[in-house]
């Protein structure tokens with residue numbers, strides 16, 4: 001069967017859901033997408049947005065949504081902590097849900113936890129006054145730590161972590177933990193009225209393409225492109241690594257890049273085309289990279305090397 005995912009799996013644009021006039025829900029780390037479907041069917045929200053880091057889960061959830069006929073679900077692939085600020089206008093989301101997030105218990109993996117120190121501030125920017133964040137987890141210390149994170153943020157009234165709550169829907173992971181006899185916890189934090197300063201660091205209009213055009217200053221085009229392999233571009237919070245190069249004829253190449261910005265990893269290609277001495281360097285749209293500092297710097301670096309005398 002052929003599935004048309006293009007209406008449901010979307011890239012983030014500059015506050016792209018801000019134009020939605022109804023109530024919006026966000027689920028972070030939706031796994032197989034069951035809870036998204038439940039939210040969509042509940043009619044509490046007119047739009048249900050899911051952000052999930054696993055491409056495989058995004059595809060599965062898209063199939064589930066399409067097969068069930070849900071028209072009001074949108075899915076984005078990537079790290080919710082980073083994508084959120086490109087997707088929503090300030091104070092535009094009524095409910096944020098996070099069900100059974102990976103706890104990342106080891107200290108060296110703590111950076112990967114979604115509910116880390118600045119998470120409450122981040123959500124305070126996007127949750128509308130009176131809106132709520134709800135966490136369900138099977139990990140007691142994660143529930144307590146998250147409660148502390150929200151309790152120390154002035155924008156929220158935070159309730160206690162409730163042990164083994166009655167849940168409106170039991171997700172795949174919850175079924176698994178319950179079958180093993182484990183306790184579960186639920187935490188709710190309600191956004192107070194009128195306290196949060198709206199964030200201004202919403203992303204650029206053009207989120208997914210970076211371009212540089214340069215005049216080649218001599219030297220062999222193929223050799224110059226080949227010299228990019230293995231390059232690393234670094235700053236205090238980012239790193240971009242130039243990997244394999246794929247050629248299409250002698251004048252067009254795709255360079256594989258792995259970029260990391262504060263723990264947010266992206267894999268994508270930079271397309272380099274030589275059109276009679278004018279060289280165009282741009283992010284290839286297929287990988288939908290977000291225009292983070294590492295992506296911008298990678299494109300600039302490639303352009304700089306190709307424009308160098310040689």
Ligand SMILES: C[S@@+](CC[C@H](N)C(=O)[O-])C[C@H]1O[C@@H](n2cnc3c(N)ncnc32)[C@H](O)[C@@H]1O
Pocket residue numbers: 028029030031032051052053054057078079080081098099100101102114171172173174
């Ligand atoms: C343990 S699973 C739970 C799945 C589902 N919520 C459930 O209850 O069945 C955690 C999910 O969170 C996703 N995830 C982890 N970190 C994430 C992040 N920073 N942004 C978005 N999704 C994330 C993982 O890929 C995984 O699918």
